[in-house]
Amino acid sequence: MQTSLHTASAPAPARRSHADAVPPGAAHPRVLLAPITVTPSKPLTPSHLKGLLWTDVMYRATAQLAEVTYRYSPTTYHLTEQTLGFWEHLDRTVGDTDYSGLTEEDIGELYVGYRSEGRRAGPAALRPYAEAVELHGWVHPASARVLQMWAAHYARLGMHDAGLLAHQPPELGLEEVIDRLGAAGMCLDQRAYGGPVFLDATRYGLPLRQIVDAGGRPNYLACVLRELVALAPRFDETVLLYDRELEPDYLLLERTLSVCGATVRRVTLGRVPIDGEIRSARHGDWHDHTTGALLRGAGAEFDDAVLRLGMRLYFIAGLGPGQQQSFRHEALRQSLARAARLLSHDRATDPAPLPEVLSRHRGAHLHVNPYRLTSALLARHRPAPSPELLSAVYL
Amino acid sequence: MTTSQELFRAQVARRILTARPELATRFDLLTADGLLSARREITRAASDAKVLAVCVLRDFDLPAWVRATCAFAARVEPSAAANWRRDFTRTVFLAGNPVNLTDRFAFDHVADDGSAAWQGPADAGASTALRRLLKLFDGAAELPTRPSTVVRVLADRDRRGRAPVRRELHVATAGVTIANCLVHLNHLLVEAVADGIVGPGDELVVRQAPWLPASAGPFAALRIDGTSERPDHLRAYTALTEEIHDA
Numbered sequence: 001m002q003t004s005l006h007t008a009s010a011p012a013p014a015r016r017s018h019a020d021a022v023p024p025g026a027a028h029p030r031v032l033l034a035p036i037t038v039t040p041s042k043p044l045t046p047s048h049l050k051g052l053l054w055t056d057v058m059y060r061a062t063a064q065l066a067e068v069t070y071r072y073s074p075t076t077y078h079l080t081e082q083t084l085g086f087w088e089h090l091d092r093t094v095g096d097t098d099y100s101g102l103t104e105e106d107i108g109e110l111y112v113g114y115r116s117e118g119r120r121a122g123p124a125a126l127r128p129y130a131e132a133v134e135l136h137g138w139v140h141p142a143s144a145r146v147l148q149m150w151a152a153h154y155a156r157l158g159m160h161d162a163g164l165l166a167h168q169p170p171e172l173g174l175e176e177v178i179d180r181l182g183a184a185g186m187c188l189d190q191r192a193y194g195g196p197v198f199l200d201a202t203r204y205g206l207p208l209r210q211i212v213d214a215g216g217r218p219n220y221l222a223c224v225l226r227e228l229v230a231l232a233p234r235f236d237e238t239v240l241l242y243d244r245e246l247e248p249d250y251l252l253l254e255r256t257l258s259v260c261g262a263t264v265r266r267v268t269l270g271r272v273p274i275d276g277e278i279r280s281a282r283h284g285d286w287h288d289h290t291t292g293a294l295l296r297g298a299g300a301e302f303d304d305a306v307l308r309l310g311m312r313l314y315f316i317a318g319l320g321p322g323q324q325q326s327f328r329h330e331a332l333r334q335s336l337a338r339a340a341r342l343l344s345h346d347r348a349t350d351p352a353p354l355p356e357v358l359s360r361h362r363g364a365h366l367h368v369n370p371y372r373l374t375s376a377l378l379a380r381h382r383p384a385p386s387p388e389l390l391s392a393v394y395l
Numbered sequence: 396m397t398t399s400q401e402l403f404r405a406q407v408a409r410r411i412l413t414a415r416p417e418l419a420t421r422f423d424l425l426t427a428d429g430l431l432s433a434r435r436e437i438t439r440a441a442s443d444a445k446v447l448a449v450c451v452l453r454d455f456d457l458p459a460w461v462r463a464t465c466a467f468a469a470r471v472e473p474s475a476a477a478n479w480r481r482d483f484t485r486t487v488f489l490a491g492n493p494v495n496l497t498d499r500f501a502f503d504h505v506a507d508d509g510s511a512a513w514q515g516p517a518d519a520g521a522s523t524a525l526r527r528l529l530k531l532f533d534g535a536a537e538l539p540t541r542p543s544t545v546v547r548v549l550a551d552r553d554r555r556g557r558a559p560v561r562r563e564l565h566v567a568t569a570g571v572t573i574a575n576c577l578v579h580l581n582h583l584l585v586e587a588v589a590d591g592i593v594g595p596g597d598e599l600v601v602r603q604a605p606w607l608p609a610s611a612g613p614f615a616a617l618r619i620d621g622t623s624e625r626p627d628h629l630r631a632y633t634a635l636t637e638e639i640h641d642a
Contacts, residue, residue: 188492193455193573194536195490203495207528214533 042108043290061368073168137167170226232262270323310336463506468588479516534573552595559596569605
């Protein structure tokens with residue numbers, strides 16, 4: 001598999017009917033979308049699906065106005081202890097197994113078992129796994145199976161797949177990123193004394209944050225830095241999408257990437273509570289609301305166009321950026337019904353050219369705000385969305 | 396015959412008496428059990444010290460840190476030093492880069508090479524913001540052995556009234572991590588400076604060995620503590636000799 005950055009370009013200038021998207025004569029702005037990735041060790045929950053649909057709408061809408069690169073590399077994050085430890089646990093406890101017959105839920109149950117075991121594998125036990133990932137993009141068959149099933153969900157939902165199954169190593173090695181950050185005065189490396197490596201933005205009043213532990217194990221923030229420190233400054237705008245719980249780390253990341261020369265926009269998304277409670281996938285109990293289950297339920301009843309639009313209406317406009325509303329099957333069904341009505345073309349459609357429609361929802365930045373764009377589809381006393389908008393962004 | 400354990404106990408008892416004479420009325424510092432109870436009480440109280448110093452470390456190089464620690468200690472006013480002594484010169488070691496902190500925090504001393512900086516000693520509350528921003532220094536690696544080095548301390552201080560002297564500074568390395576070494580040496584040096592054992596222009600010959608050589612004594616100052624395996628078994632971790640006159 002090839003290394004890839006998935007880039008979508010704006011339509012050629014000749015087709016651009018509205019000039020204010022990009023000033024005349026200016027090169028297309030370049031936008032990098034870098035959402036947090038989901039660890040392929042469990043089914044996709046409503047919280048995961050929300051983040052993925054937001055990113056997908058942002059990507060497809062912004063790609064009409066700018067040159068957009070959607071960076072989503074599972075390869076980069078396999079190196080976290082959470083993933084390597086799971087793989088080591090599987091091989092130690094389950095051993096040789098054909099995972100191809102297992103469902104995401106089955107593999108998720110194994111993950112819950114790993115987390116509840118509470119045992120931390122030593123660096124020596126994880127090293128063969130880390131080396132295999134770094135050297136030739138190896139993926140444990142359990143995670144490969146999960147990624148394969150996710151790719152099928154993406155296809156069904158019409159989501160752009162930025163390389164779930166591709167080998168996409170981060171641009172910088174761990175030592176390279178430590179060197180670069182050190183040169184910028186933003187790294188405190190105390191490994192020589194038996195201590196960890198810290199990301200150091202104390203100059204800006206942000207607390208010291210460990211990125212590599214004393215045993216040499218990098219955490220997910222080290223992986224994000226390996227991926228983005230060199231990449232982000234090459235874009236006019238870098239959009240970071242992440243869960244609200246990670247806000248302190250992303251404030252730190254924003255500051256770090258800015259020091260490295262990037263222009264950063266943060267988009268914070270609340271998780272989706274289940275029965276009023278925000279639960280981590282590591283505890284399991286995903287039951288009937290995994291993405292697979294939702295697709296099986298709604299997919300039997302609605303056609304693909306309704307499914308795709310309805311899911312986006314619910315997870316973006318319905319749930320919004322916050323986390324006040326619990327997931328409700330009934331509310332999802334209502335959104336699917338709204339989608340069916342929007343697609344029935346019983347109203348006059350918006351005659352404005354697509355770039356103009358999309359530009360209304362950009363604000364002061366280059367990327368299109370998925371919430372504003374999607375909420376506008378539902379506004380009363382407005383023309384219905386044009387078929388062009390629906391096919392470019394929602395179907 | 397007096398064993399070294401008895402000598403060490405007497406030394407520890409002396410330190411406790413200097414810092415907290417009232418503890419001598421609560422514990423029988425002359426017995427092993429009484430001393431151990433007193434030390435446990437001190438350890439308990441240390442987590443709630445009223446007066447403490449903070450040392451921010453970017454890098455650790457033994458001779459450079461010895462020099463900077465003495466320079467820091469010499470700046471402490473006698474009244475502050477007395478209060479600090481009552482909390483057994485408690486010092487918190489934090490990982491941090493002083494260069495990144497000087498815009499936001501006032502330090503009482505910064506090492507010449509910027510590798511370390513000190514705040515206090517002061518009320519613990521005075522360093523809360525700094526301690527929240529940084530993390531504890533994790534010096535879990537074994538203390539590396541280096542060749543003997545001569546460190547000239549307080550070279551820039553007024554030396555009127557006292558001729559510089561030369562002493563050996565012995566540092567044990569066997570089973571000693573960098574973090575342990577910092578704690579032991581810090582107590583020894585800051586108390587030696589306060590007591591005038593180390594003064595302007597003095598030269599310290601830093602010598603590392605697995606265990607402190609008893610033959611190197613008599614000592615002007617000794618740092619004694621239990622070992623991690625046996626808290627009741629005392630060991631000398633670092634010591635300053637009496638003045639030496641050979642080259």
